[in-house]
Structures are given as C-alpha cells and as structure tokens.
Amino acid sequence: MGGVAKRPYAVVLGLSPTALYVVRELGRASVPVFGVARKAQSGASSKYLDDHRICGSDREMLDFLVDRFAGEKLKPVLIPTTDRDIDFVCRHARVLSRHFAFQTSYLDGLAQAMVTKASLYQLCADHGVAVARWLELKCRELPSIEDQINTQPS
Numbered sequence: 001m002g003g004v005a006k007r008p009y010a011v012v013l014g015l016s017p018t019a020l021y022v023v024r025e026l027g028r029a030s031v032p033v034f035g036v037a038r039k040a041q042s043g044a045s046s047k048y049l050d051d052h053r054i055c056g057s058d059r060e061m062l063d064f065l066v067d068r069f070a071g072e073k074l075k076p077v078l079i080p081t082t083d084r085d086i087d088f089v090c091r092h093a094r095v096l097s098r099h100f101a102f103q104t105s106y107l108d109g110l111a112q113a114m115v116t117k118a119s120l121y122q123l124c125a126d127h128g129v130a131v132a133r134w135l136e137l138k139c140r141e142l143p144s145i146e147d148q149i150n151t152q153p154s
Helices: 016-027 057-070 083-091 093-097 110-115 117-126 141-148
Strands: 010-013 033-038 049-054 077-080
Touching: 010 016, 010 057, 010 083, 016 033, 033 057, 049 141, 057 083, 057 093, 077 083, 083 093, 110 117
Parallel strands: 010 033, 010 077, 033 049
Antiparallel strands: none
C-alpha cells in the first residue's frame, strides 16, 4: 500500500524580504522549506520555515549545504533569491548539482550572464530582444552624452 510521497525540501538561499515572499508561497503550498543566509534577515522568522542556518562565508555555506542535504532521498530544490546567491550557485554548480535540483542555466553560464547588466544587455542584443538603452558611465562622462539622450516622449 503506497502512501503519499514526501516532497523534497525547497532550500531558499538568502532570507531577505524577497526570500520571505518565496518562503511564504512555498510554505502555503505545503512544501517543506529550509532557509540559508549569510546573516540574520527578516525571512528567518517566518513560520513557514522548517529551519534555517546562518553561514558567515560562502565556504561555510557550501560545506553546510552538502553536509546537511547530501543524504536526502529526494534532491532538494535550490532557490537563490539574490544576485549574490545566483553567483554562489553558478560558481559551485558542479558540486551542488550532485545534491540539489536547480535550473540548468546555473550550469551552462546563462544565469551568470543575466546577473551582470552589461552581459545581460549583450545577450539581449545577440538574440534581438528590444530593451531600453543602457549606458555605463562615470559621473564626469555624463555631460559628454547629453546630446545623445532623447528626453522627448515618443
């Protein structure tokens, strides 16, 4: 007689207000949620967290994640909620992929390309995606582009 399969953990990286929203939505859907952050943040007090851990460094976070979740029958789903956490997952994707489920863009470099504005805009240009014009300038360069900025509504 088979029972209902246990759901895998959702491991939310970062516990900022953005992460708190993620934690609440997962918890309301009866998904078990574990939070991991680098410092105490508002999401750590959510009633929807099964537990959480504060890790002071990326090395500590990586070691904790692997040690804590390596034995799970169902791979936990790893959900980064900040650019820093996306960068962390990208840098450690090979190791983390042995223990966690996450989107392939963390392995193939696409997520990393989307975190940096310059590479995101280049990616959009390469694929014909229309985006607002973006310029990266130093303050002293601003007067030199004044005539390039269209301030009239189209």
